[in-house]
Amino acid sequence: MRRSVAGAVLFMVAFLGAAGAAPSRPRLAMILPGVIQDADFNAVGYQALKEVQATTGVQTAHSEQVSVADAERVAREYLSSGYGIVAFHGGQYLTIVQKLAPLFPDAVFIMESSGQIPGLPPNVWNIGRKFYEGFYVLGVLAALSTKTNRIGYVAGIRLPDFVASLNAVFQAVGKYNPRAEVLYTFVGDQNDPVKARQAAESQIAAGVDFILISVNLGTVGIIEAARAARRPVLLTTFYTDKSSYAPQHFAASLLSNFGKPYVEVTRQILAGRRGGYYEMRPGSGFGLTPPRNVPPEVSRRVQQVWRAVVLRQERVEEITDRVVERR
Amino acid sequence: MSWELLLDPSLVRLAVSMAVPLALASAGELLMERAGLLNVAIEGMVTLAAAGAFLGAFASGSTGVGLLVGAAAGAGVSRLLAHYAVAWRRDQVTVGLTLYVLCVGLASLLYRLVVGVRLTPPRVETLPPVPLPYLENLPVVGEVLFRQHALVYATAAVVVALHAFLFHTSSGLRLRAAGENPVAADTVGVDVFGLRVRAAVAGGVLVGLAGAALPFTFTGTFTEGIAGGRGWIALMLVIFGRWTPLGAAAGALLFAYVEAFQFKLALLSKAVPPQFLQMLPYAFAILVLVRAYRGAEAPQALGKPYDREART
Numbered sequence A: 001m002r003r004s005v006a007g008a009v010l011f012m013v014a015f016l017g018a019a020g021a022a023p024s025r026p027r028l029a030m031i032l033p034g035v036i037q038d039a040d041f042n043a044v045g046y047q048a049l050k051e052v053q054a055t056t057g058v059q060t061a062h063s064e065q066v067s068v069a070d071a072e073r074v075a076r077e078y079l080s081s082g083y084g085i086v087a088f089h090g091g092q093y094l095t096i097v098q099k100l101a102p103l104f105p106d107a108v109f110i111m112e113s114s115g116q117i118p119g120l121p122p123n124v125w126n127i128g129r130k131f132y133e134g135f136y137v138l139g140v141l142a143a144l145s146t147k148t149n150r151i152g153y154v155a156g157i158r159l160p161d162f163v164a165s166l167n168a169v170f171q172a173v174g175k176y177n178p179r180a181e182v183l184y185t186f187v188g189d190q191n192d193p194v195k196a197r198q199a200a201e202s203q204i205a206a207g208v209d210f211i212l213i214s215v216n217l218g219t220v221g222i223i224e225a226a227r228a229a230r231r232p233v234l235l236t237t238f239y240t241d242k243s244s245y246a247p248q249h250f251a252a253s254l255l256s257n258f259g260k261p262y263v264e265v266t267r268q269i270l271a272g273r274r275g276g277y278y279e280m281r282p283g284s285g286f287g288l289t290p291p292r293n294v295p296p297e298v299s300r301r302v303q304q305v306w307r308a309v310v311l312r313q314e315r316v317e318e319i320t321d322r323v324v325e326r327r
Numbered sequence B: 001m002s003w004e005l006l007l008d009p010s011l012v013r014l015a016v017s018m019a020v021p022l023a024l025a026s027a028g029e030l031l032m033e034r035a036g037l038l039n040v041a042i043e044g045m046v047t048l049a050a051a052g053a054f055l056g057a058f059a060s061g062s063t064g065v066g067l068l069v070g071a072a073a074g075a076g077v078s079r080l081l082a083h084y085a086v087a088w089r090r091d092q093v094t095v096g097l098t099l100y101v102l103c104v105g106l107a108s109l110l111y112r113l114v115v116g117v118r119l120t121p122p123r124v125e126t127l128p129p130v131p132l133p134y135l136e137n138l139p140v141v142g143e144v145l146f147r148q149h150a151l152v153y154a155t156a157a158v159v160v161a162l163h164a165f166l167f168h169t170s171s172g173l174r175l176r177a178a179g180e181n182p183v184a185a186d187t188v189g190v191d192v193f194g195l196r197v198r199a200a201v202a203g204g205v206l207v208g209l210a211g212a213a214l215p216f217t218f219t220g221t222f223t224e225g226i227a228g229g230r231g232w233i234a235l236m237l238v239i240f241g242r243w244t245p246l247g248a249a250a251g252a253l254l255f256a257y258v259e260a261f262q263f264k265l266a267l268l269s270k271a272v273p274p275q276f277l278q279m280l281p282y283a284f285a286i287l288v289l290v291r292a293y294r295g296a297e298a299p300q301a302l303g304k305p306y307d308r309e310a311r312t
Helices: A004-023 A042-054 A068-080 A091-103 A131-145 A160-176 A194-205 A218-229 A259-270 A296-310 B008-034 B042-060 B063-087 B092-115 B139-145 B150-168 B170-181 B182-187 B192-219 B230-240 B246-268 B274-293
Strands: A027-031 A060-063 A084-087 A107-112 A126-130 A149-155 A181-186 A210-214 A233-241 A249-254 A276-281 A285-287
Touching: A004 A060, A004 A276, A027 A042, A027 A068, A042 A060, A042 A259, A042 A296, A042 B063, A060 A068, A068 A084, A068 A091, A084 A091, A084 A259, A091 A107, A091 A126, A107 A210, A126 A259, A131 A160, A131 A210, A131 A233, A131 A249, A131 A276, A131 A285, A131 B008, A149 A160, A149 A194, A160 A181, A160 A210, A181 A194, A181 A210, A181 B274, A194 A210, A194 B008, A194 B192, A194 B246, A210 A218, A218 B150, A276 A296, A285 A296, A285 B192, A296 B008, B008 B042, B008 B063, B008 B139, B008 B150, B008 B170, B008 B192, B008 B230, B008 B246, B042 B063, B042 B092, B042 B230, B063 B092, B063 B192, B150 B170, B150 B192, B150 B246, B170 B182, B170 B192, B192 B230, B230 B246, B230 B274, B246 B274
Parallel strands: A027 A060, A027 A084, A084 A107, A107 A126, A126 A276, A149 A181, A149 A210, A210 A233, A233 A249, A276 A285
Antiparallel strands: A249 A285
């Protein structure tokens, strides 16, 4: 009896020892600013998380509707629960990452921004999102498609990403249709469809026949404004393809595939690279749906410009701090 | 600034449409407050009703069913409020705020359970414009007032009917008495408890319809935060209207006009920062409210639970 108990103890010690010696796979937690059923920014973030789990085998968890004020607490809870990688889906969490990364040198942080942030701690992966390059191509599409020579741009909050995107639209319109005018509105909320609709209706009443959408949940309000308009109004959106919502109104969508950068970054972390920069841009995380509801020659031209931007043959200036109107 | 700009038909037409949820919600709140019930759950009720209305229409394919579900959601929550506030005589603000939080969470949960996570948001048909024969051809006002969707006409009818009920019927007098002096009303045989509960349910129906108006007139879908503070604005409009339905509806129109005007102004002047323009409706609301509150008298028993046994 005594021998069998000792054997069992020895077996357990050996088993636990072996388990402890095996390198444990880090777990990844994602912090999202909104709800994952938004069919937009948060939904694509959640999809990326699922893709990471499916392709790398890393165990994942997520928290939704985490405000900047709450983000540090939520991140600390994950860290203390043994999550070795904490990803912040959204550019608003930069200061939290800058604070936590030096305090938790064994953990790895993933953060998003409009471009490469200088001086980040060595355990931070920075995903730079160059939306404005995609918006430049959408601006070309609007410039070549408008019949009233009035193009609308509806954004929510005046963040650097959206200012840069608006400036890219001004550049595209200035180059491809200098007679056209860009009317823009910042409604103050990325997710208020009622305000977005009001802004779109004001633009349509002012003669706009092509609206570039730069809001998230607000998109549905703009779609309804286009549907209710008495003359045809074309739209573009980003993150996800919403053309099935109003097929006759959508000209194109700038698609975001966050799965690609997140999977790549996770693989790099598993391989031992604890920090770095990954850039999302046309051709690398951003795609364009084939233009529709526009003449074939416009579609061809837009796809040419897209390829030129992908290959960096057509350069777009990034201006994030002010709106530079070019007519 | 020219009159042409201020009275631009497209601007006024937009303001009329935008005033609908505000006018309906403030009418519902006013009915409850006139009976002595303070409903601070209103923002949550609007959100839950918007979710219920959308999901009802999404599941059944019928806007009518959606409107019924939205109204029922509003009525259900206010019945719950009445149960705690009237039958159990709990503090109305505490109960109301609890229900507000509950409603916002419940709306999100229900949407996720039914719709789940998708990359394309589901939508339902929004209400089409219903031009009124002959009236739609009137110069200027025809375009602005008589080519609207059915809820605009229904809201106008509700506001007028509520005003007539409160100030020109004996039932309305009894309801106001329950909100002004429940002891005196009880003494002359008015069923204060029953009246308050019925007012809560009827007011909840109107608040529910206000919530339903958001997906059915503006968005065609439900989104988080769809109420966007419109419930709180409705609460303010009751004070602005000095507890009269016509006054509150006028306030709703005015607020909606200023809200719509900010977007017009944003297109005209790039010199004014957008943050300032976004602040405009709320700054306007505060200024008007300060002015309107002078001399306004709330129902005397508003927010006070009525306890028959407490009479001495």
